[in-house]
Amino acid sequence: MQTLFTERKKRGLLRSGLGMVADNKRYILWFWLLNLTLAEFGTYSFSKSAHAILDHSLQSDRLLHRFDITVMTERFVGPEFGSMAAMEVPTVCFAFLFFLATALFLPGVFQGYASTYRLPREDFFRACGRNLWRFIRLMIVAGLVMGIVAGALFGISTALVKKAGESTYEMLGFEVQLAGLAVIFLIMTVLRIWFDLAEADIVLNDQRAVRKSMGAGLRLLVRGLRRLLASYVVAAIIAGIILVGGLLAWMKLVAPTNVLGAFIASQLTLLLLLIPRFWQRGVAVSYWRQAMTMTVPEVAAQPIELQPVAISPAPEPAPAIPNLPPPEPES
Numbered sequence: 001m002q003t004l005f006t007e008r009k010k011r012g013l014l015r016s017g018l019g020m021v022a023d024n025k026r027y028i029l030w031f032w033l034l035n036l037t038l039a040e041f042g043t044y045s046f047s048k049s050a051h052a053i054l055d056h057s058l059q060s061d062r063l064l065h066r067f068d069i070t071v072m073t074e075r076f077v078g079p080e081f082g083s084m085a086a087m088e089v090p091t092v093c094f095a096f097l098f099f100l101a102t103a104l105f106l107p108g109v110f111q112g113y114a115s116t117y118r119l120p121r122e123d124f125f126r127a128c129g130r131n132l133w134r135f136i137r138l139m140i141v142a143g144l145v146m147g148i149v150a151g152a153l154f155g156i157s158t159a160l161v162k163k164a165g166e167s168t169y170e171m172l173g174f175e176v177q178l179a180g181l182a183v184i185f186l187i188m189t190v191l192r193i194w195f196d197l198a199e200a201d202i203v204l205n206d207q208r209a210v211r212k213s214m215g216a217g218l219r220l221l222v223r224g225l226r227r228l229l230a231s232y233v234v235a236a237i238i239a240g241i242i243l244v245g246g247l248l249a250w251m252k253l254v255a256p257t258n259v260l261g262a263f264i265a266s267q268l269t270l271l272l273l274l275i276p277r278f279w280q281r282g283v284a285v286s287y288w289r290q291a292m293t294m295t296v297p298e299v300a301a302q303p304i305e306l307q308p309v310a311i312s313p314a315p316e317p318a319p320a321i322p323n324l325p326p327p328e329p330e331s
Contacts, residue, residue, distance in 0.1 A: 013227055013228070013231045013283045013286050013287055014231050014234060014235075014279075014283065016282070016283075016286040017231070017279050017280070017281075017282030017283035017284075017285070017286050018279055018282065019282075020113040020282035020285060020286065021275060021278050021279050021282050023118075024109070024112050024113060024119075027109050027112065027278065028271070028274045028275060028278055029271075030105070031102075031105070031274060031278075032267075032270065032271045032274055034098070034101055034105075035098065035270070036267065038094045038095075038097060038098050038101075039094070041090065041094050042090055042091045042093070042094035042095065043091065044090065045087045045090055046087045046091070099139070100136075102139075103132060103135040103136045103139055104128050104132055104135075105128055106135060106199065106281075107127045107128050107130070107131035107132070107134075107135060107199075107202070107203045108124035108125065108127045108128045109278070109281065110127075110199060110200055110203040110204065110281065110285060111123065111124065111127040111203055111204070112124060113281065113282055113285040114200075114203075114204050114285050114288075114289060127203060130206075131202055131203055134202050134207075134208065134210055134213075135199065135202065137210045138195065138198055138199060138202065138210050138213070138214070141210070141214070142191075142195040145191065146188065146191050146192075146195075149187065149188070149191060150184070150188060153180075153183070153184045153187060153188075154184065156180075157176075157177070157180030157181070157183075157184065160176050160180060161173050161176050161177045161180065164176040185236075186229070186233075189229065189232050189233065189236065190221070190225070190229060192232070192280075193221055193228050193229065193232055193284065194214075194217050194218055194221050195214075195217065196217075196280065196281060196284040197216070197217035197220050197221060197228075197284050197287070197288060198210070198213040198214045198216070198217035199213075199281075199284070200217075200281075200284050200285050200288040201213040201216045201217055201220075201288060201292075204285070204288060204289070204292075205292070216292075220287065220288065220291050220292075223291065224287055224291065227287070228283065228284075228287060231280070231283045232280050232283065235276040235277075235279045235280050235283070236276065236280075238276050238279075239273055239276035239277070242269065242272045242273055242275075242276070243269065243273060245269075246265065246266075246268070246269025246272070246273075247269070249265055249269075250262065250265040250266065250269070253265070
């Protein structure tokens with residue numbers, strides 16, 4: 001066990017995190033199946049209403065061979081389509097259910113990544129149940145913090161772009177907008193690293209107090225910000241490449257009438273997009289183990305010098321006393 005952990009430590013964060021993902025590929029498949037199942041239930045009402053309208057409309061042919069936003073809008077805002085509010089309710093409910101499922105199963109994923117052996121099913125679900133309420137609390141705090149920070153950053157960016165639009169340089173507004181988006185991306189990535197480290201600390205340190213794990217995650221973030229941010233950005237860039245590649249393959253290789261091909265292309269893209277996110281969690285676990293595991297320093301063996309021991313000579317035996325004849329009795 002110690003040998004495998006030492007080998008992962010030598011790989012670096014990216015390679016070590018990717019190794020954890022490769023050793024636990026089943027987690028990605030489970031989350032993909034969970035997402036697909038809940039999405040099917042969440043969009044059932046919308047799909048049923050769309051089939052009832054588009055299957056009996058000649059205008060649907062304009063959506064079959066190419067996307068026509070005008071036809072799409074006319075079909076969906078018409079009274080025959082039904083109430084959009086009634087379709088949004090199951091979508092919101094199943095989205096919330098996916099949030100709960102994520103909070104339930106992620107602790108087992110962290111525990112599996114930190115294990116140097118295939119985590120048994122009993123240990124996986126034991127970790128899930130023990131950390132469920134802790135993860136829910138942490139996700140609520142993360143949502144509040146990231147929402148407030150994102151709102152403030154976008155507000156500042158909008159104000160700067162508006163101010164730059166008053167300049168005589170026409171491209172200044174666009175450049176300020178791109179720079180603002182890049183800064184927002186980096187800051188939000190730093191926040192994600194912070195809460196990923198806190199999640200790892202909750203599970204691997206069996207920490208009941210969420211605030212202590214948040215403090216530990218913040219200290220680890222400050223200590224290894226450069227390495228962690230670089231690893232997360234690399235994973236995010238790979239996710240962007242997967243997304244663009246999947247969309248291009250869908251557009252260029254799949255015919256508009258090929259429903260099965262479109263389903264396979266979209267779901268394969270979504271499945272591959274899960275890899276960078278789980279890769280980032282593997283990076284967080286790898287860094288947590290490197291920073292928090294206590295290592296015992298090796299002490300070089302010192303040669304033992306044998307001091308000569310003085311051996312005193314054996315005492316000489318006492319001289320033998322001769323046997324004298326018994327004295328003669330007096331007459």
